[in-house]
Amino acid sequence: MIAAVGLLIGVLLGLILQPEVPIWLEPYLPIAVVAALDAVFGALRAFLDGIFDDKVFVVSFVSNVLIAAVIVYLGDKLGVGGQLSTGVIVVLGIRIFSNAAAIRRRVFRA
Amino acid sequence: MTDQPTSDQPAVAGESLHRRLTRALFARPGPAQLGVAALCGLLAFALVTQVRTTAGSGTLASARPDDLVSILADLSGRADRLRSQVADLQRSAALLRNGSTRDSAALAQARARAQTLGILTGTLAARGPGVVLTIEDPRLQIHSDVVLNAIEELRDAGAEAMQIAGTGGVVRVITSTSVGDLGSRVTVDGVALTAPLRLVAIGDPRTLATALGIPGGVVDTVDAAAGAHAIVTTSPSVTVAALRALAKPRYASPAPAPTP
Numbered sequence: 001m002i003a004a005v006g007l008l009i010g011v012l013l014g015l016i017l018q019p020e021v022p023i024w025l026e027p028y029l030p031i032a033v034v035a036a037l038d039a040v041f042g043a044l045r046a047f048l049d050g051i052f053d054d055k056v057f058v059v060s061f062v063s064n065v066l067i068a069a070v071i072v073y074l075g076d077k078l079g080v081g082g083q084l085s086t087g088v089i090v091v092l093g094i095r096i097f098s099n100a101a102a103i104r105r106r107v108f109r110a
Numbered sequence: 111m112t113d114q115p116t117s118d119q120p121a122v123a124g125e126s127l128h129r130r131l132t133r134a135l136f137a138r139p140g141p142a143q144l145g146v147a148a149l150c151g152l153l154a155f156a157l158v159t160q161v162r163t164t165a166g167s168g169t170l171a172s173a174r175p176d177d178l179v180s181i182l183a184d185l186s187g188r189a190d191r192l193r194s195q196v197a198d199l200q201r202s203a204a205l206l207r208n209g210s211t212r213d214s215a216a217l218a219q220a221r222a223r224a225q226t227l228g229i230l231t232g233t234l235a236a237r238g239p240g241v242v243l244t245i246e247d248p249r250l251q252i253h254s255d256v257v258l259n260a261i262e263e264l265r266d267a268g269a270e271a272m273q274i275a276g277t278g279g280v281v282r283v284i285t286s287t288s289v290g291d292l293g294s295r296v297t298v299d300g301v302a303l304t305a306p307l308r309l310v311a312i313g314d315p316r317t318l319a320t321a322l323g324i325p326g327g328v329v330d331t332v333d334a335a336a337g338a339h340a341i342v343t344t345s346p347s348v349t350v351a352a353l354r355a356l357a358k359p360r361y362a363s364p365a366p367a368p369t370p
Contacts, residue, residue, distance in 0.1 A: 002144065010156075027174070036156070
Protein backbone atom coordinates (compact mmCIF):
# COMPACT_ATOMS: atom_id res chain seq x y z
CA MET A 1 0.00 0.00 0.00
CA ILE A 2 2.56 2.49 1.08
CA ALA A 3 4.78 1.43 -1.84
CA ALA A 4 2.01 2.29 -4.28
CA VAL A 5 1.57 5.65 -2.53
CA GLY A 6 5.30 6.22 -2.91
CA LEU A 7 5.09 5.46 -6.64
CA LEU A 8 2.23 7.90 -7.04
CA ILE A 9 4.05 10.63 -5.11
CA GLY A 10 7.15 10.07 -7.27
CA VAL A 11 5.19 10.44 -10.49
CA LEU A 12 3.49 13.58 -9.23
CA LEU A 13 6.78 15.08 -8.08
CA GLY A 14 8.36 14.39 -11.46
CA LEU A 15 5.45 15.96 -13.29
CA ILE A 16 5.24 19.00 -11.03
CA LEU A 17 8.91 19.80 -10.53
CA GLN A 18 9.94 18.99 -14.11
CA PRO A 19 13.60 18.68 -13.17
CA GLU A 20 16.43 18.95 -15.63
CA VAL A 21 18.68 15.91 -15.74
CA PRO A 22 22.26 17.00 -14.93
CA ILE A 23 24.60 16.35 -17.80
CA TRP A 24 26.86 13.94 -15.87
CA LEU A 25 23.84 11.81 -14.99
CA GLU A 26 22.41 11.65 -18.49
CA PRO A 27 24.02 8.40 -19.71
CA TYR A 28 23.29 6.56 -16.44
CA LEU A 29 19.72 7.53 -15.70
CA PRO A 30 18.00 5.28 -18.27
CA ILE A 31 20.07 2.27 -17.23
CA ALA A 32 19.47 3.01 -13.55
CA VAL A 33 15.73 3.25 -14.17
CA VAL A 34 15.66 -0.12 -15.91
CA ALA A 35 17.74 -1.69 -13.13
CA ALA A 36 15.36 -0.29 -10.52
CA LEU A 37 12.42 -1.61 -12.48
CA ASP A 38 14.04 -5.04 -12.37
CA ALA A 39 14.41 -4.76 -8.63
CA VAL A 40 10.77 -3.73 -8.21
CA PHE A 41 9.55 -6.62 -10.32
CA GLY A 42 11.72 -9.00 -8.31
CA ALA A 43 10.27 -7.58 -5.11
CA LEU A 44 6.74 -7.96 -6.38
CA ARG A 45 7.40 -11.55 -7.22
CA ALA A 46 8.97 -12.20 -3.81
CA PHE A 47 5.97 -10.59 -2.17
CA LEU A 48 3.60 -12.84 -4.06
CA ASP A 49 5.76 -15.79 -3.07
CA GLY A 50 5.49 -14.63 0.55
CA ILE A 51 9.21 -14.18 1.03
CA PHE A 52 9.40 -10.41 0.67
CA ASP A 53 11.79 -8.66 2.98
CA ASP A 54 12.18 -4.89 3.24
CA LYS A 55 15.90 -4.94 3.89
CA VAL A 56 16.59 -7.29 0.99
CA PHE A 57 14.57 -5.07 -1.31
CA VAL A 58 16.40 -1.90 -0.31
CA VAL A 59 19.77 -3.55 -0.69
CA SER A 60 18.91 -5.14 -4.02
CA PHE A 61 17.44 -1.90 -5.36
CA VAL A 62 20.46 0.20 -4.45
CA SER A 63 22.98 -2.39 -5.59
CA ASN A 64 21.14 -2.92 -8.86
CA VAL A 65 21.21 0.76 -9.67
CA LEU A 66 24.82 1.19 -8.59
CA ILE A 67 26.07 -1.84 -10.51
CA ALA A 68 24.24 -0.80 -13.66
CA ALA A 69 25.68 2.71 -13.42
CA VAL A 70 29.19 1.38 -12.77
CA ILE A 71 28.97 -0.95 -15.78
CA VAL A 72 27.92 1.89 -18.04
CA TYR A 73 30.62 4.16 -16.62
CA LEU A 74 33.23 1.45 -17.15
CA GLY A 75 31.97 0.88 -20.67
CA ASP A 76 32.26 4.56 -21.44
CA LYS A 77 35.83 4.58 -20.13
CA LEU A 78 36.70 1.49 -22.20
CA GLY A 79 35.08 2.90 -25.32
CA VAL A 80 32.38 0.25 -25.49
CA GLY A 81 29.72 2.23 -23.63
CA GLY A 82 27.07 1.78 -26.28
CA GLN A 83 27.47 -1.97 -26.58
CA LEU A 84 27.71 -2.47 -22.81
CA SER A 85 24.57 -0.39 -22.23
CA THR A 86 22.75 -2.53 -24.76
CA GLY A 87 24.00 -5.67 -23.00
CA VAL A 88 22.84 -4.43 -19.59
CA ILE A 89 19.44 -3.49 -21.00
CA VAL A 90 19.09 -6.93 -22.61
CA VAL A 91 19.98 -8.78 -19.41
CA LEU A 92 17.69 -6.65 -17.26
CA GLY A 93 14.92 -7.01 -19.83
CA ILE A 94 15.22 -10.80 -19.72
CA ARG A 95 15.08 -10.75 -15.92
CA ILE A 96 12.04 -8.46 -15.95
CA PHE A 97 10.32 -10.81 -18.36
CA SER A 98 11.06 -13.91 -16.28
CA ASN A 99 9.89 -12.15 -13.10
CA ALA A 100 6.75 -11.00 -14.88
CA ALA A 101 6.15 -14.58 -16.02
CA ALA A 102 6.47 -15.84 -12.43
CA ILE A 103 4.09 -13.14 -11.20
CA ARG A 104 1.64 -14.06 -13.91
CA ARG A 105 1.77 -17.72 -12.91
CA ARG A 106 1.20 -16.84 -9.29
CA VAL A 107 -1.67 -14.44 -9.90
CA PHE A 108 -3.54 -16.14 -12.72
CA ARG A 109 -2.34 -19.69 -12.05
CA ALA A 110 -1.39 -19.89 -15.71
CA MET B 111 21.82 -8.42 -9.52
CA THR B 112 18.92 -8.69 -7.14
CA ASP B 113 18.94 -10.81 -4.06
CA GLN B 114 15.38 -11.89 -4.51
CA PRO B 115 14.94 -15.64 -4.90
CA THR B 116 14.07 -16.85 -8.33
CA SER B 117 12.41 -20.14 -7.47
CA ASP B 118 8.77 -20.57 -8.36
CA GLN B 119 7.90 -22.23 -5.05
CA PRO B 120 6.19 -19.95 -2.56
CA ALA B 121 7.92 -19.97 0.82
CA VAL B 122 4.71 -19.55 2.79
CA ALA B 123 2.34 -22.05 1.33
CA GLY B 124 -0.24 -21.95 4.06
CA GLU B 125 -1.36 -18.37 3.78
CA SER B 126 -3.52 -17.62 0.74
CA LEU B 127 -2.53 -14.96 -1.76
CA HIS B 128 -5.69 -13.01 -1.20
CA ARG B 129 -5.24 -12.79 2.54
CA ARG B 130 -1.62 -11.76 2.16
CA LEU B 131 -2.59 -8.95 -0.24
CA THR B 132 -5.28 -7.69 2.13
CA ARG B 133 -2.88 -7.74 5.03
CA ALA B 134 -0.25 -5.86 3.07
CA LEU B 135 -2.68 -3.22 1.92
CA PHE B 136 -4.02 -2.42 5.36
CA ALA B 137 -0.95 -3.03 7.52
CA ARG B 138 0.43 -0.09 9.48
CA PRO B 139 3.63 0.95 7.73
CA GLY B 140 6.82 0.55 9.69
CA PRO B 141 10.09 2.45 9.10
CA ALA B 142 11.42 -0.26 6.76
CA GLN B 143 8.36 0.00 4.60
CA LEU B 144 8.85 3.75 4.48
CA GLY B 145 12.24 3.08 2.93
CA VAL B 146 10.62 0.80 0.35
CA ALA B 147 8.10 3.51 -0.45
CA ALA B 148 10.86 6.10 -0.76
CA LEU B 149 12.74 3.89 -3.21
CA CYS B 150 9.58 3.30 -5.23
CA GLY B 151 8.99 7.05 -5.30
CA LEU B 152 12.57 7.61 -6.41
CA LEU B 153 12.10 5.11 -9.21
CA ALA B 154 8.88 6.76 -10.38
CA PHE B 155 10.48 10.18 -10.17
CA ALA B 156 13.50 9.08 -12.21
CA LEU B 157 11.28 7.32 -14.72
CA VAL B 158 9.11 10.36 -15.30
CA THR B 159 12.14 12.63 -15.51
CA GLN B 160 13.85 10.38 -18.02
CA VAL B 161 10.73 10.06 -20.14
CA ARG B 162 10.29 13.82 -20.15
CA THR B 163 13.94 14.39 -21.03
CA THR B 164 13.81 11.90 -23.87
CA ALA B 165 10.55 13.30 -25.22
CA GLY B 166 11.61 16.92 -24.82
CA SER B 167 15.11 16.96 -26.20
CA GLY B 168 14.76 14.64 -29.16
CA THR B 169 17.09 11.80 -29.88
CA LEU B 170 20.31 13.67 -30.56
CA ALA B 171 20.77 15.14 -27.08
CA SER B 172 20.83 11.73 -25.44
CA ALA B 173 22.90 10.05 -28.14
CA ARG B 174 26.44 8.91 -27.44
CA PRO B 175 29.46 10.44 -29.18
CA ASP B 176 29.95 7.29 -31.27
CA ASP B 177 26.37 7.39 -32.44
CA LEU B 178 26.64 11.11 -33.11
CA VAL B 179 29.74 10.54 -35.21
CA SER B 180 28.03 7.86 -37.28
CA ILE B 181 24.90 10.00 -37.66
CA LEU B 182 27.09 12.89 -38.76
CA ALA B 183 28.90 10.69 -41.28
CA ASP B 184 25.55 9.46 -42.61
CA LEU B 185 24.26 12.98 -42.96
CA SER B 186 27.37 14.32 -44.65
CA GLY B 187 27.34 11.38 -47.05
CA ARG B 188 23.75 12.11 -47.89
CA ALA B 189 24.52 15.80 -48.29
CA ASP B 190 27.33 14.90 -50.71
CA ARG B 191 25.00 12.70 -52.71
CA LEU B 192 22.35 15.38 -52.82
CA ARG B 193 24.89 18.01 -53.79
CA SER B 194 26.13 15.93 -56.71
CA GLN B 195 22.51 15.36 -57.69
CA VAL B 196 21.94 19.11 -57.65
CA ALA B 197 25.00 19.64 -59.84
CA ASP B 198 23.77 16.96 -62.27
CA LEU B 199 20.33 18.49 -62.49
CA GLN B 200 21.72 21.99 -62.96
CA ARG B 201 23.92 20.71 -65.75
CA SER B 202 21.05 19.05 -67.53
CA ALA B 203 18.89 22.14 -67.01
CA ALA B 204 21.57 24.32 -68.64
CA LEU B 205 21.85 21.76 -71.44
CA LEU B 206 18.11 21.81 -72.03
CA ARG B 207 18.01 25.61 -71.93
CA ASN B 208 20.82 25.90 -74.51
CA GLY B 209 19.18 23.24 -76.65
CA SER B 210 15.83 24.98 -76.61
CA THR B 211 17.30 28.36 -77.60
CA ARG B 212 19.29 26.69 -80.38
CA ASP B 213 16.21 24.81 -81.50
CA SER B 214 14.01 27.90 -81.52
CA ALA B 215 16.67 29.86 -83.43
CA ALA B 216 16.92 27.06 -85.98
CA LEU B 217 13.14 26.93 -86.20
CA ALA B 218 12.88 30.68 -86.80
CA GLN B 219 15.59 30.46 -89.45
CA ALA B 220 13.87 27.56 -91.17
CA ARG B 221 10.55 29.40 -91.08
CA ALA B 222 12.10 32.54 -92.59
CA ARG B 223 13.72 30.45 -95.31
CA ALA B 224 10.46 28.67 -96.02
CA GLN B 225 8.72 32.03 -96.39
CA THR B 226 11.38 33.32 -98.77
CA LEU B 227 11.22 30.17 -100.85
CA GLY B 228 7.42 30.25 -100.76
CA ILE B 229 7.41 33.78 -102.22
CA LEU B 230 9.98 32.82 -104.86
CA THR B 231 8.21 29.62 -105.91
CA GLY B 232 4.76 31.10 -105.76
CA THR B 233 3.28 29.00 -102.96
CA LEU B 234 2.74 32.01 -100.68
CA ALA B 235 0.87 35.24 -101.33
CA ALA B 236 3.10 38.33 -101.24
CA ARG B 237 2.52 41.98 -100.50
CA GLY B 238 4.77 44.99 -100.82
CA PRO B 239 5.55 48.13 -102.80
CA GLY B 240 5.45 47.70 -106.54
CA VAL B 241 3.82 48.61 -109.82
CA VAL B 242 0.71 47.64 -111.72
CA LEU B 243 0.98 47.53 -115.51
CA THR B 244 -2.40 47.63 -117.21
CA ILE B 245 -2.57 46.89 -120.94
CA GLU B 246 -5.75 47.91 -122.73
CA ASP B 247 -5.97 46.05 -126.01
CA PRO B 248 -9.49 45.99 -127.47
CA ARG B 249 -8.29 44.91 -130.96
CA LEU B 250 -6.11 42.04 -129.68
CA GLN B 251 -2.91 43.45 -131.18
CA ILE B 252 -0.70 42.46 -128.28
CA HIS B 253 1.02 39.07 -128.50
CA SER B 254 3.27 36.97 -126.36
CA ASP B 255 6.48 38.81 -127.27
CA VAL B 256 5.25 42.00 -125.61
CA VAL B 257 4.11 40.18 -122.47
CA LEU B 258 7.37 38.23 -122.28
CA ASN B 259 9.29 41.45 -122.79
CA ALA B 260 7.37 43.09 -119.95
CA ILE B 261 8.05 40.14 -117.62
CA GLU B 262 11.77 40.15 -118.51
CA GLU B 263 12.05 43.89 -117.99
CA LEU B 264 10.41 43.63 -114.60
CA ARG B 265 12.68 40.74 -113.62
CA ASP B 266 15.73 42.69 -114.70
CA ALA B 267 14.53 45.60 -112.60
CA GLY B 268 14.42 43.38 -109.52
CA ALA B 269 10.78 42.31 -109.26
CA GLU B 270 10.48 39.69 -106.53
CA ALA B 271 6.94 38.44 -107.12
CA MET B 272 4.66 38.85 -110.11
CA GLN B 273 1.26 37.84 -111.29
CA ILE B 274 -0.57 38.47 -114.53
CA ALA B 275 -4.30 38.68 -114.74
CA GLY B 276 -6.65 38.82 -117.71
CA THR B 277 -10.26 37.97 -118.32
CA GLY B 278 -9.24 34.28 -118.58
CA GLY B 279 -7.75 34.06 -115.05
CA VAL B 280 -4.82 34.93 -112.85
CA VAL B 281 -1.37 33.35 -113.11
CA ARG B 282 1.53 33.66 -110.71
CA VAL B 283 4.68 34.37 -112.67
CA ILE B 284 7.65 32.32 -111.46
CA THR B 285 10.97 31.21 -112.88
CA SER B 286 9.51 28.48 -115.07
CA THR B 287 6.64 30.55 -116.42
CA SER B 288 6.17 30.24 -120.19
CA VAL B 289 4.39 32.67 -122.46
CA GLY B 290 2.78 31.65 -125.74
CA ASP B 291 0.07 32.49 -128.22
CA LEU B 292 -3.22 30.73 -128.74
CA GLY B 293 -4.90 32.22 -131.75
CA SER B 294 -5.03 35.92 -131.08
CA ARG B 295 -4.84 35.50 -127.33
CA VAL B 296 -1.86 35.29 -125.02
CA THR B 297 -1.33 32.18 -122.88
CA VAL B 298 0.70 32.27 -119.71
CA ASP B 299 1.57 28.79 -118.42
CA GLY B 300 -1.17 27.40 -120.59
CA VAL B 301 -3.86 29.75 -119.30
CA ALA B 302 -5.38 31.86 -122.09
CA LEU B 303 -5.70 35.48 -121.04
CA THR B 304 -7.66 38.18 -122.84
CA ALA B 305 -7.06 41.89 -122.57
CA PRO B 306 -7.20 43.97 -120.52
CA LEU B 307 -4.10 42.41 -118.97
CA ARG B 308 -3.03 43.43 -115.52
CA LEU B 309 0.57 42.67 -114.52
CA VAL B 310 1.35 43.17 -110.81
CA ALA B 311 5.00 43.17 -109.68
CA ILE B 312 6.50 43.66 -106.24
CA GLY B 313 9.81 45.46 -106.10
CA ASP B 314 11.20 48.97 -105.95
CA PRO B 315 8.33 50.95 -107.61
CA ARG B 316 10.51 53.63 -109.12
CA THR B 317 12.97 51.17 -110.68
CA LEU B 318 10.17 48.98 -112.02
CA ALA B 319 8.30 51.96 -113.50
CA THR B 320 11.49 53.27 -115.10
CA ALA B 321 12.25 49.84 -116.59
CA LEU B 322 8.81 49.71 -118.18
CA GLY B 323 8.88 53.30 -119.41
CA ILE B 324 12.28 53.45 -121.15
CA PRO B 325 12.13 54.73 -124.77
CA GLY B 326 11.38 51.80 -127.06
CA GLY B 327 10.40 49.72 -124.04
CA VAL B 328 7.21 47.94 -123.09
CA VAL B 329 4.98 51.00 -122.75
CA ASP B 330 6.15 52.43 -126.07
CA THR B 331 5.64 49.11 -127.83
CA VAL B 332 2.11 48.73 -126.52
CA ASP B 333 1.18 52.30 -127.29
CA ALA B 334 2.52 51.84 -130.85
CA ALA B 335 0.06 48.98 -131.46
CA ALA B 336 -3.30 49.96 -132.93
CA GLY B 337 -5.85 50.82 -130.25
CA ALA B 338 -3.68 49.53 -127.43
CA HIS B 339 -2.76 51.51 -124.40
CA ALA B 340 -0.46 50.83 -121.43
CA ILE B 341 -0.72 52.42 -117.98
CA VAL B 342 1.94 52.01 -115.24
CA THR B 343 0.80 52.74 -111.71
CA THR B 344 3.23 52.71 -108.79
CA SER B 345 1.83 51.86 -105.38
CA PRO B 346 3.32 51.57 -101.88
CA SER B 347 1.41 48.34 -101.39
CA VAL B 348 0.35 45.84 -104.01
CA THR B 349 -0.69 42.25 -103.44
CA VAL B 350 0.33 39.21 -105.42
CA ALA B 351 -2.28 36.75 -104.27
CA ALA B 352 -2.25 34.13 -107.04
CA LEU B 353 -0.78 30.86 -105.85
CA ARG B 354 0.83 27.94 -107.56
CA ALA B 355 1.24 24.34 -106.45
CA LEU B 356 4.82 23.28 -105.82
CA ALA B 357 5.95 20.74 -108.40
CA LYS B 358 8.10 18.02 -106.90
CA PRO B 359 11.14 17.38 -109.09
CA ARG B 360 10.98 13.92 -110.64
CA TYR B 361 14.62 13.46 -111.57
CA ALA B 362 16.67 15.98 -109.68
CA SER B 363 17.55 15.37 -106.05
CA PRO B 364 19.72 17.44 -103.72
CA ALA B 365 23.42 16.75 -104.29
CA PRO B 366 25.79 16.66 -101.32
CA ALA B 367 27.69 19.89 -100.86
CA PRO B 368 30.98 19.73 -102.81
CA THR B 369 34.00 19.39 -100.58
CA PRO B 370 36.78 21.85 -101.48
